[in-house]
Amino acid sequence: MPDSPVVARLRAAGSVFAEDEAALLVAEARTSEELETMVERRVAGLPLEVVVGWVEFCGLRIGVEPGVFVPRRRTEVLVREAAALGRAGAVVVDLCCGTGAVGAAVHAELGGVELYGTDIEPAAVRCAARNLEPLGGCVFEGDLYAPLPAALRGQVDLLVVNAPYVPTDAIAFMPPEAREHEPHVTLDGGPDGTDVQQRVAAGAAGWLAAGGHLLIETSREQAARTAEVFAESGLTSTVRRAEDVDGTVVIGSRPR
Known part of the structure; x- marks a missing residue:
């Protein structure tokens, strides 16, 4: 989705992986309203993993929430x-x-x-x-x-x-x-x-x-x-x- 508004907003916020992040946010959002909220949180600087609520680690999907260290x-x-x-x-x-x-x-x-x-x-x-x-x-x-x-x-x-x-x-x-x-x-x-x-x-x-x-x-x-x-x-x-x-x-x- 190279030309999508989501990609443009993420890129403007400084994301170097805007296309990949946008694809993940779109896949995770259940409604357009939820997508908008997720994009706003990411643009505000919240870690992507916290925005979507999980991180892939050693092939596992690990739940993540605000205020918790994100596994690297x-x-x-x-x-x-x-x-x-x-x-x-x-x-x-x-x-x-x-x-x-x-x-x-x-x-x-x-x-x-x-x-x-x-x-x-x-x-x-x-x-x-x-x-x-x-x-x-x-x-x-x-x-x-x-x-x-x-x-x-x-x-x-x-x-x-x-x-x-x-x-x-x-x-x-x-x-x-x-x-x-x-x-x-x-x-x-x-x-x-x-x-x-x-x-x-x-x-x-x-x-x-x-x-x-x-x-x-x-x-x-x-x-x-x-x-x-x-x-x-x-x-x-x-x-x-x-x-x-x-x-x-x-x-x-x-x-x-």
């Missing part, structure tokens, strides 16, 4: 590496779960897992519950490990974590749809981007089973520092990089 394609490497280390029936905890996309994708890749998620943001907890509870998952509101059932201590096979890792001063340079429409708590990783990673790594040993793994998404530039954070907490570490999705993960292991 680069995070698919976190799922790939977790799936390579896991097994069906594994105990998986998705910390800082947001929509629950990582947990849901690991569940799908492994053919079913015992799944838990936590997030400090109430909107994220509601969203993740809608995505994970149909899979048998449980989602808790609170700070990192704090809301998890005590019975999980020493039982977790995979801790999968997409914690905030944008350095505080770098948030101002992020695209407007991220810095203006996603909670800063989901972006801000502190001065060097590893504040939350440090807290996650420090608490991991108490929750991981013997031979269990902690996997944290990070950036190419921060990977060495994230690996240091793991070492400081007594975890071995390996850096994995996936160029096809521009994703980086550091994997830590608790010795058997």
Whole structure:
């Protein structure tokens, strides 16, 4: 629809994929009034995924809502590496779960897992519950490990974590749809981007089973520092990089 009014409005608002976005909005809208509302929201800068209410992630349709971090394609490497280390029936905890996309994708890749998620943001907890509870998952509101059932201590096979890792001063340079429409708590990783990673790594040993793994998404530039954070907490570490999705993960292991 290269000449449609919707394409023209999206292009004027700065969309570099106006034709693709317009096609998706037209396909998702049930009425012309709904289409108009969706276009207005997108032109105002709301992330496309929030406008349509879902994002494709690892081949799954994950529900998204306003005020929740939108999963990025680069995070698919976190799922790939977790799936390579896991097994069906594994105990998986998705910390800082947001929509629950990582947990849901690991569940799908492994053919079913015992799944838990936590997030400090109430909107994220509601969203993740809608995505994970149909899979048998449980989602808790609170700070990192704090809301998890005590019975999980020493039982977790995979801790999968997409914690905030944008350095505080770098948030101002992020695209407007991220810095203006996603909670800063989901972006801000502190001065060097590893504040939350440090807290996650420090608490991991108490929750991981013997031979269990902690996997944290990070950036190419921060990977060495994230690996240091793991070492400081007594975890071995390996850096994995996936160029096809521009994703980086550091994997830590608790010795058997």
